[in-house]
Amino acid sequence: MKPITAILVDDEISALKGLEQKVEKLFPEIEILHTTQNPDEALKLIESSNPDIVFLDVEMPRMNGFELLSKLKEVHFQVIFVTAYSEYALKALKQSAIDYVLKPVDNEELSAAINKALQAIEMEHQSKNNAKLIEILTESITNSNKIIVPTHKGLSFIPQDEVLHIEGYDGYTKFHLTNKTHLVSSYSLGKFEKSLSTIFFKCHKSHIINIEKVRSFENEGYVVLDGDYRVPISKTNRKVFLDLFQ
Structure with a gap:
Protein backbone atom coordinates (compact mmCIF):
# COMPACT_ATOMS: atom_id res chain seq x y z
CA MET A 1 0.00 0.00 0.00
CA LYS A 2 1.32 3.44 -0.95
CA PRO A 3 2.27 5.44 2.18
CA ILE A 4 0.49 8.72 2.91
CA THR A 5 2.92 11.56 2.23
CA ALA A 6 3.07 15.12 3.50
CA ILE A 7 4.86 18.43 3.11
CA LEU A 8 5.09 20.99 5.93
CA VAL A 9 5.35 24.72 5.16
CA ASP A 10 5.94 27.37 7.87
CA ASP A 11 8.30 30.34 7.88
CA GLU A 12 9.01 29.96 11.62
CA ILE A 13 11.61 27.23 12.20
CA SER A 14 10.44 26.50 15.75
CA ALA A 15 6.83 26.09 14.62
CA LEU A 16 7.95 23.94 11.69
CA LYS A 17 10.04 21.61 13.86
CA GLY A 18 7.32 21.41 16.49
CA LEU A 19 4.69 20.47 13.90
CA GLU A 20 6.99 17.89 12.35
CA GLN A 21 7.56 16.22 15.72
CA LYS A 22 3.85 16.14 16.51
CA VAL A 23 2.92 14.60 13.15
CA GLU A 24 5.65 11.97 13.45
CA LYS A 25 4.57 11.08 16.99
CA LEU A 26 0.80 11.05 16.41
CA PHE A 27 0.82 9.55 12.90
CA PRO A 28 4.06 7.60 12.31
CA GLU A 29 2.48 6.08 9.18
CA ILE A 30 2.61 9.47 7.45
CA GLU A 31 5.84 9.99 5.51
CA ILE A 32 7.01 13.60 5.72
CA LEU A 33 8.68 14.23 2.38
CA HIS A 34 9.85 17.79 2.96
CA THR A 35 9.69 20.68 5.40
CA THR A 36 10.38 24.22 4.23
CA GLN A 37 10.27 27.82 5.45
CA ASN A 38 10.28 29.22 1.92
CA PRO A 39 6.93 29.54 0.05
CA ASP A 40 8.67 29.64 -3.36
CA GLU A 41 10.51 26.43 -2.54
CA ALA A 42 7.24 24.96 -1.25
CA LEU A 43 5.62 25.51 -4.64
CA LYS A 44 8.38 23.55 -6.38
CA LEU A 45 8.34 20.77 -3.79
CA ILE A 46 4.57 20.37 -3.98
CA GLU A 47 4.57 20.19 -7.76
CA SER A 48 7.49 17.74 -7.90
CA SER A 49 6.54 15.51 -4.96
CA ASN A 50 2.75 15.30 -5.37
CA PRO A 51 2.03 14.90 -1.63
CA ASP A 52 -1.23 13.64 -0.15
CA ILE A 53 -1.37 16.33 2.56
CA VAL A 54 0.12 19.82 2.81
CA PHE A 55 0.33 21.54 6.20
CA LEU A 56 0.39 25.20 5.29
CA ASP A 57 1.08 28.27 7.41
CA VAL A 58 -1.14 31.21 6.56
CA GLU A 59 1.01 34.21 7.50
CA MET A 60 4.36 34.07 5.68
CA PRO A 61 6.57 36.81 4.22
CA ARG A 62 6.44 37.50 0.46
CA MET A 63 3.63 34.97 -0.09
CA ASN A 64 0.92 33.85 2.33
CA GLY A 65 -0.67 30.41 2.32
CA PHE A 66 -3.68 31.45 0.25
CA GLU A 67 -1.48 33.06 -2.40
CA LEU A 68 0.69 29.94 -2.53
CA LEU A 69 -2.32 27.75 -3.29
CA SER A 70 -3.56 30.14 -5.96
CA LYS A 71 -0.27 29.79 -7.84
CA LEU A 72 -0.68 26.04 -8.25
CA LYS A 73 -2.26 24.78 -11.46
CA GLU A 74 -4.25 22.14 -9.59
CA VAL A 75 -4.65 21.11 -5.96
CA HIS A 76 -4.61 17.30 -5.79
CA PHE A 77 -3.94 17.09 -2.08
CA GLN A 78 -5.60 17.74 1.25
CA VAL A 79 -4.78 21.11 2.82
CA ILE A 80 -4.52 21.69 6.57
CA PHE A 81 -3.91 25.34 7.35
CA VAL A 82 -1.86 26.13 10.45
CA THR A 83 -2.47 29.64 11.74
CA ALA A 84 -2.34 31.83 14.81
CA TYR A 85 -5.30 33.85 13.57
CA SER A 86 -8.78 32.37 13.99
CA GLU A 87 -10.31 34.92 11.60
CA TYR A 88 -8.62 33.02 8.77
CA ALA A 89 -10.71 29.94 9.51
CA LEU A 90 -13.67 30.74 7.28
CA LYS A 91 -11.46 31.82 4.40
CA ALA A 92 -9.42 28.65 4.83
CA LEU A 93 -12.48 26.46 4.46
CA LYS A 94 -13.58 28.41 1.39
CA GLN A 95 -10.16 27.68 -0.13
CA SER A 96 -11.12 23.97 0.03
CA ALA A 97 -8.88 23.22 2.98
CA ILE A 98 -9.78 19.98 4.69
CA ASP A 99 -9.35 21.74 8.03
CA TYR A 100 -7.29 24.21 10.02
CA VAL A 101 -5.51 24.20 13.41
CA LEU A 102 -4.60 27.16 15.54
CA LYS A 103 -1.17 27.86 16.95
CA PRO A 104 0.05 26.78 19.41
CA VAL A 105 -0.95 23.43 17.91
CA ASP A 106 -3.05 21.24 20.18
CA ASN A 107 -2.57 17.49 19.79
CA GLU A 108 -6.29 16.71 19.78
CA GLU A 109 -7.08 19.38 17.20
CA LEU A 110 -4.18 18.24 15.03
CA SER A 111 -5.25 14.59 15.28
CA ALA A 112 -8.82 15.48 14.33
CA ALA A 113 -7.66 17.49 11.31
CA ILE A 114 -5.31 14.73 10.10
CA ASN A 115 -7.94 12.01 10.57
CA LYS A 116 -10.34 14.10 8.50
CA ALA A 117 -7.71 14.40 5.77
CA LEU A 118 -6.95 10.66 5.85
CA GLN A 119 -10.65 9.86 5.52
CA ALA A 120 -10.93 12.16 2.49
CA ILE A 121 -7.85 10.53 0.92
CA GLU A 122 -9.30 7.06 1.47
CA MET A 123 -12.59 8.08 -0.14
CA GLU A 124 -10.75 9.55 -3.11
CA HIS A 125 -8.66 6.41 -3.54
CA GLN A 126 -11.78 4.26 -3.33
CA SER A 127 -13.48 6.42 -5.94
CA LYS A 128 -10.51 6.08 -8.30
CA ASN A 129 -10.33 2.32 -7.71
CA ASN A 130 -14.05 1.97 -8.40
CA ALA A 131 -13.74 4.01 -11.60
CA LYS A 132 -10.89 1.79 -12.82
CA LEU A 133 -12.78 -1.37 -11.88
CA ILE A 134 -15.87 -0.17 -13.72
CA GLU A 135 -13.76 0.63 -16.79
CA ILE A 136 -12.29 -2.88 -16.81
CA LEU A 137 -15.62 -4.55 -16.18
CA THR A 138 -17.34 -2.50 -18.85
CA GLU A 139 -14.83 -3.70 -21.42
CA SER A 140 -15.11 -7.30 -20.29
CA ILE A 141 -18.92 -7.59 -20.24
CA THR A 142 -19.85 -5.39 -23.19
CA ASN A 143 -20.85 -8.45 -25.17
CA SER A 144 -23.21 -9.56 -22.41
CA ASN A 145 -25.21 -6.35 -22.98
Missing part, protein backbone atom coordinates in the same frame (compact mmCIF):
# COMPACT_ATOMS: atom_id res chain seq x y z
CA LYS A 146 -25.31 -5.32 -19.32
CA ILE A 147 -24.97 -1.93 -17.63
CA ILE A 148 -22.68 -1.63 -14.61
CA VAL A 149 -24.38 0.52 -11.98
CA PRO A 150 -22.30 1.58 -8.95
CA THR A 151 -24.57 1.98 -5.90
CA HIS A 152 -23.98 2.55 -2.18
CA LYS A 153 -24.03 -1.24 -1.74
CA GLY A 154 -21.48 -2.02 -4.48
CA LEU A 155 -21.94 -2.80 -8.18
CA SER A 156 -25.08 -4.01 -9.93
CA PHE A 157 -25.05 -5.63 -13.38
CA ILE A 158 -28.34 -4.87 -15.12
CA PRO A 159 -29.34 -6.34 -18.51
CA GLN A 160 -30.10 -3.41 -20.78
CA ASP A 161 -33.45 -4.83 -21.84
CA GLU A 162 -34.58 -4.67 -18.19
CA VAL A 163 -34.06 -0.91 -18.08
CA LEU A 164 -37.14 1.14 -18.82
CA HIS A 165 -35.90 4.66 -18.20
CA ILE A 166 -32.72 6.34 -16.92
CA GLU A 167 -33.15 9.63 -15.07
CA GLY A 168 -30.50 12.15 -14.06
CA TYR A 169 -31.00 14.54 -11.14
CA ASP A 170 -28.71 16.58 -8.87
CA GLY A 171 -25.62 14.70 -10.06
CA TYR A 172 -27.22 11.29 -9.38
CA THR A 173 -28.69 8.75 -11.78
CA LYS A 174 -31.82 6.67 -11.18
CA PHE A 175 -32.43 3.49 -13.21
CA HIS A 176 -36.13 2.66 -13.50
CA LEU A 177 -36.46 -1.06 -14.21
CA THR A 178 -39.17 -3.08 -15.92
CA ASN A 179 -40.01 -4.88 -12.66
CA LYS A 180 -41.04 -1.48 -11.19
CA THR A 181 -37.99 -1.23 -8.93
CA HIS A 182 -35.16 1.28 -9.28
CA LEU A 183 -31.45 1.73 -8.57
CA VAL A 184 -29.73 4.99 -7.64
CA SER A 185 -26.10 5.71 -8.45
CA SER A 186 -23.95 8.67 -7.36
CA TYR A 187 -22.53 8.73 -10.91
CA SER A 188 -23.96 11.38 -13.23
CA LEU A 189 -26.11 10.55 -16.23
CA GLY A 190 -23.27 11.45 -18.58
CA LYS A 191 -21.11 8.70 -17.07
CA PHE A 192 -23.50 6.06 -18.37
CA GLU A 193 -24.34 7.45 -21.82
CA LYS A 194 -21.19 6.12 -23.50
CA SER A 195 -21.80 2.53 -22.40
CA LEU A 196 -25.43 2.32 -23.57
CA SER A 197 -26.44 0.46 -26.71
CA THR A 198 -28.51 1.87 -29.57
CA ILE A 199 -31.78 0.73 -27.97
CA PHE A 200 -31.54 3.83 -25.76
CA PHE A 201 -32.51 7.34 -26.79
CA LYS A 202 -31.85 10.58 -24.90
CA CYS A 203 -35.22 12.29 -25.14
CA HIS A 204 -34.39 15.06 -22.69
CA LYS A 205 -31.23 16.41 -21.06
CA SER A 206 -32.20 14.50 -17.90
CA HIS A 207 -33.92 11.44 -19.39
CA ILE A 208 -32.90 8.43 -21.47
CA ILE A 209 -35.50 5.89 -22.54
CA ASN A 210 -35.43 2.33 -23.85
CA ILE A 211 -36.83 2.58 -27.39
CA GLU A 212 -38.05 -1.02 -27.27
CA LYS A 213 -40.36 -0.13 -24.39
CA VAL A 214 -42.09 2.78 -26.17
CA ARG A 215 -45.85 2.42 -26.53
CA SER A 216 -46.97 5.89 -27.62
CA PHE A 217 -46.11 9.55 -28.05
CA GLU A 218 -48.25 12.33 -26.58
CA ASN A 219 -48.36 15.68 -28.36
CA GLU A 220 -48.08 17.64 -25.13
CA GLY A 221 -44.54 16.36 -24.79
CA TYR A 222 -44.42 12.87 -23.26
CA VAL A 223 -43.32 9.43 -24.34
CA VAL A 224 -45.35 6.57 -22.86
CA LEU A 225 -43.48 3.37 -22.08
CA ASP A 226 -44.63 -0.07 -20.93
CA GLY A 227 -47.02 0.07 -17.99
CA ASP A 228 -48.24 3.58 -18.93
CA TYR A 229 -44.96 5.00 -17.68
CA ARG A 230 -44.64 8.61 -18.93
CA VAL A 231 -41.35 10.43 -19.59
CA PRO A 232 -40.99 14.04 -20.80
CA ILE A 233 -39.41 14.67 -24.19
CA SER A 234 -37.92 18.03 -25.16
CA LYS A 235 -39.11 19.91 -28.23
CA THR A 236 -35.65 19.71 -29.81
CA ASN A 237 -35.65 15.91 -29.60
CA ARG A 238 -39.20 15.21 -30.80
CA LYS A 239 -38.46 15.16 -34.53
CA VAL A 240 -35.43 12.89 -34.10
CA PHE A 241 -37.48 10.60 -31.89
CA LEU A 242 -40.42 10.39 -34.33
CA ASP A 243 -38.03 9.77 -37.25
CA LEU A 244 -36.91 6.59 -35.48
CA PHE A 245 -40.35 5.12 -36.07
CA GLN A 246 -40.81 6.19 -39.70
